[in-house]
Amino acid sequence: MVLAGKTEAFEPLVLPYRRSLFKIAYRMTGNMEDAKEAAQETLMKAFKYLKRFDPDRSFRNWLFGILVNEARSLRAERTNAPFSLETDARTERGLAANSPAPGDSCEARETRSRLMECLTSLTAREKETFLLRDIEQLSITEAAEALGTSSISVRVNLSRARKKIRETILTKYPHLAEGLR
Amino acid sequence: MNCRRIRKSIPRLAGNDLSERKSCRLRAHLERCEECRKEFRRYSAVLHKVRELADWETTPGWTATEWQALIARTTSAKIEKRPFIVFAFGARPMTALARGLAVAIPALVIGFVFWNTVLKPKSSPAVLPPTYVQKPEPAPPKLPSIPQNENVKKEPAVRSQEGAAIVAQTQEHKRPATRPEETPGAQKKDSQDVVSVTLVSQDTGLKVVWFLNRNFEWKGEGK
Numbered sequence: 556m557v558l559a560g561k562t563e564a565f566e567p568l569v570l571p572y573r574r575s576l577f578k579i580a581y582r583m584t585g586n587m588e589d590a591k592e593a594a595q596e597t598l599m600k601a602f603k604y605l606k607r608f609d610p611d612r613s614f615r616n617w618l619f620g621i622l623v624n625e626a627r628s629l630r631a632e633r634t635n636a637p638f639s640l641e642t643d644a645r646t647e648r649g650l651a652a653n654s655p656a657p658g659d660s661c662e663a664r665e666t667r668s669r670l671m672e673c674l675t676s677l678t679a680r681e682k683e684t685f686l687l688r689d690i691e692q693l694s695i696t697e698a699a700e701a702l703g704t705s706s707i708s709v710r711v712n713l714s715r716a717r718k719k720i721r722e723t724i725l726t727k728y729p730h731l732a733e734g735l736r
Numbered sequence: 737m738n739c740r741r742i743r744k745s746i747p748r749l750a751g752n753d754l755s756e757r758k759s760c761r762l763r764a765h766l767e768r769c770e771e772c773r774k775e776f777r778r779y780s781a782v783l784h785k786v787r788e789l790a791d792w793e794t795t796p797g798w799t800a801t802e803w804q805a806l807i808a809r810t811t812s813a814k815i816e817k818r819p820f821i822v823f824a825f826g827a828r829p830m831t832a833l834a835r836g837l838a839v840a841i842p843a844l845v846i847g848f849v850f851w852n853t854v855l856k857p858k859s860s861p862a863v864l865p866p867t868y869v870q871k872p873e874p875a876p877p878k879l880p881s882i883p884q885n886e887n888v889k890k891e892p893a894v895r896s897q898e899g900a901a902i903v904a905q906t907q908e909h910k911r912p913a914t915r916p917e918e919t920p921g922a923q924k925k926d927s928q929d930v931v932s933v934t935l936v937s938q939d940t941g942l943k944v945v946w947f948l949n950r951n952f953e954w955k956g957e958g959k
Contacts, residue, residue: 566807577797587796595806602810670789688751689783690790695753710753717747721782 565602572618575691579619582674582686583626589633593625600625612700616693619701623683630679669728676723677716684709685716739765742772750779930955 569576576597581590600621601608608617674682687698688709695713699706742765748754749762766773798806933946945958 563811565811569807573803574797578793591798598806599810599813603813670786670793673786673789688753689786710748713751713753714744714747717751717779717783720786721747721779724782724785725778 565605568614569598569601569618572615576618576622579622579686579691580626582671582690583623583679583682584629585671585675589626589629593622593629596625597622613697616697616701619687619691619693620703623687623702626683627679672727673720673723676719681712681716681719684712685720688713689717739769739772742766742769743775746772746776746779750776750783932958 576594577590580593580597581587584590584593597618601618608614674685677685683702684698687693687701688695693701695706695709699709702709742762745754745758745762749759752759754762766776929950931948931950931952933948935944935946936942947955947958949955
C-alpha cells in the first residue's frame with residue numbers, strides 16, 4: 556500500500572516496532588542522543604528504500620538490520636571524530652539523558668544502569684548479537700540475517716557474550732546473583 | 737564427553753541454541769555431573785535475570801508529538817525507485833547472482849545454437865571450377881580485337897602475337913548426364929563437349945576466352 560502511494564500506511568507498518576527500535580538503539584549506542592538519531596535514520600531509510608525490501612523476508616528483521624547498520628556507522632563516526640566541543644556536548648547530553656529523568660523511579664534507574672553496565676563489558680559484535688537473540692528473542696537465523704553474518708558467527712558471539720555477562724553479574728552485582736552460586 | 741567440552745557448550749544450552757541431539761547428550765551428562773549441572777543452572781539464572789532487567793528497564797522513547805513529527809518527516813521523503821537489476825534478479829546478492837546465471841547460461845546456449853544454424857555464413861565450396869574464379873583486374877586498354885580464324889580456334893596452343901606472349905589454358909566442360917528416357921539404350925559416356933581456351937596477353941593484360949565444341953569448332957567468345 557505504501558508503495559502504491561498511500562504514505563499514511565507507513566505508520567501502522569512501523570508502529571509495532573516503535574519501542575523496540577528505540578530500546579535496541581539505546582542499548583547499542585549507550586546514550587539517548589545517538590539512539591534517537593539512529594532510530595530516526597532507520598525509519599527514514601526504511602521508507603526511502605522500501606522498494607528494496609524483499610517480501611519473502613521478515614519486515615522486523617529487515618528493520619533491525621537497518622538499525623544495526625545505523626548504530627555501527629554512528630559508532631564509527633564517534634570513534635573517528637576528533638575530540639571537539641560538539642562531541643563533548645553530546646556526551647554531556649548523553650550523560651544527562653542517562654541521569655535521572657523526572658518521571659523515573661529510583662528502581663527503574665538502577666535497573667537501567669545495571670543492564671547498561673553488563674552490556675559495556677561486551678564488544679560491539681557481542682552486544683548486537685546478545686541484544687537481538689537474548690533480549691529481543693530473535694532466532695539464531697533471524698539474528699544472523701539482521702546482522703548480516705552467518706549463524707556460526709552468531710553462535711560464537713553469543714557464547715562469549717553470555718560468559719562475559721555472567722562474569723559481570725557475579726563480580727559486580729553479587730546481590731543479583733544470590734542463589735545462583 | 738568430558739566436563740571441559742561440556743562447559744564450552746553450556747552457554748548455548750542455557751539459551752536453547754543447540755540441536756535436539758546435542759542438547760540430549762548434554763542433559764544426559766548434566767544428570768550425572770553435579771558441577772556441570774551447577775554451572776548450567778548459573779547460566780540459566782543469569783540469562784533469566786538479564787531478560788528480567790530488560791523487561792523492567794524503562795527506556796524513554798519518542799513522545800506522541802515527536803513520533804507524529806518523525807512519521808510526517810519520513811513520509812514526506814521520496815521512495816527510491818527500485819533499480820531494474822534488483823527488480824529483475826532480487827535484492828539479495830547471492831539470489832541475484834543465481835538468477836542472473838540461470839538466465840544468462842540458457843541465453844548463451846540458445847544464441848550459440850542460433851548462430852551456428854541460422855546466422856553463420858555458409859562457407860564457399862573448397863574447389864571451384866577454374867572458369868568461375870575471376871581475379872579482379874584493372875580494365876585493360878582497348879586493343880584491336882584478335883582476328884578469329886579457323887586455325888587459331890582449332891589449335892589453342894601458345895602463340896605469340898605482336899611480340900606479346902599469349903598463354904593458353906584449356907578447360908574441359910563435361911556434359912550433364914543424359915537421362916535414360918531421352919536416349920534409351922545409349923551408352924553413358926563421359927565425353928567432352930566444350931573446350932575453353934583462355935588467351936592472356938602478358939604485356940597488356942587482355943584476356944580472351946574462346947569456347948570450342950568437341951570438334952574444335954568455334955562456339956563463342958568471352959572476357
